[in-house]
Amino acid sequence: MMGWFGIARLGLVQMALGSVVVLTTATINRVMVVELAMPAILPGLLVSLYYGTQFLRPRFGHSADQGGRRTPWILGGVALLALGAICAALSVGVMAQNATYGILAAIPAFLLIGLGIGAAGTNLLALLAARVAQDRQAAAGSLVWIMMIFGLAATGITAGQLLDPYTHTRLVQVACGVGMIAMLLSIAGVWGQERGPALRQKPKSEARFADVVRTLWSDTRVRLFTTFVFASMLAYNLQDLILEPFAGHVFGLTVGQSTALGGMHHAGALVGMLAVLLSGTLLARWVTVPLRVWVVGGCVLSGMALMGMAYGGTQAAVWPLGANVFVLGLANGSFAVAAIGAMMRLAGEGDQSQEGLRMGLFGAAQAIAFGLGSFIGTAMVDVMRLVSSSDAIAYGTVFATEGFVFLIAAVLAMRLTASNSDAPRGAAMMPGE
DSSP, X not given: OOOHHHHHHHHHHHHHHHHHHHIIIIIHHHIIIIISOOOTHHHXXXXXXXXXXXXGHHHHHHHHHXXXXXXXXXXXXXXXXXXXXXXXXXXXXXXXXXHHHHHHHHHHHHHHHXXXXXXXXXXXXXXXXXXXXXXXHHHHHHHHHHHHHHHHHHHHHHHHHHTSXXXXXXXXXXHXXXXXXXXXXXXXXXXXXXXXXXXXXXXXXXXXXXXXXXXXXXXXXXXXXXXXXXXXXXXXXXXXXXXXXXXXXXXXXXXXXXXXXXXXXXXXXXXXXXXXXXXXXXXXXXXXXXXXXXXXXXXXXXXXXXXXXXXXXXXXXXXXXXXXXXHHHHHHHHHHHHHHHHHHHHHTOSSSBOHHXXXXXXXXXXXXXXXXXXXXXXXXXXXXXXXXXXXXXXXXXXXXXXXXXXXXXXXXXXXXXXXXXXXXXXXXXXXXX
């Protein structure tokens, strides 16, 4: 059984993944749209491209299930991710000289990013699901996810300081430094973790990939949980690529200031996850907060925070944007923690070793939602900026739409947590409950 020290070590890998990804979804996106005056749909399509590659997550997980080793997939994935981020930063400099060549250079870079995070992320969580006791899975998933958010926040805030005043050379230097640190953290995280037998010894699956996927999808609990993951992540990601351009166009923030604002969002998510984790462990003897309060409440509060941003854009001179973004992150984090624990529990079920495939299926649902969210959010901004003379109204329309999607996710969450017969068992449990 993996102890807390081993779990925390694996959290270093998740921290590394978050540190690299934040440069592509936040900083590089902002530079394309504001500094290079590219249409917002360009980074939206590029990020959708890398999310599209994550349709391969089930295949990555299934191959590791059959091979019996996840460490090579994790380290190889992190290496591809870091290389892709550096190439993406280089492509931005090329875009400044020649837009066509720069875009052509960005395409393989974002493909590498997608392949890397898909291979590493899927098998990292599968390794946790296979080697962590069930009574620790929710807390372990929370700890690892919190460490990823910490990586996002720390990189966003630190990179924000290093990037002012902005130059393309400085961006490439930051990307190289983050990639090197991510690789070192990942090696420290996985070294020796697969020594010894797994907690739950299961025979390897010898069935064909397509047959295993078909059987797994026939499980009602898996389908319902996958649907919730899709809906909540679609709502979450509609704002991901437009937050920093919104800060630049409407509030006039610099590259460093808007990057730090993205870090503020992730810091809020970290606080929200910590609050849920503590309420289910250390504080459980005094107060018990039902899961539906965190999940549904998190979705509703997210919607309200987005409505606030939609209104705040029209009051840019006085609106507390940083506080608004922090509350949005706080709400996002509250429902994410519970989903991770449920995901690990469902991944560990079954008579054969299928943790990688199950994690890959949930990850693919998230990838579809993130890819659609990236494209729809950026495309809506471009369309609204064409038909409206006000950037505040253009961005505000997208934020209001996203708030409505969060309300739909809240309805799905109510059904998921209220139905004991249909909802996955893990979705109805939290650490300490």
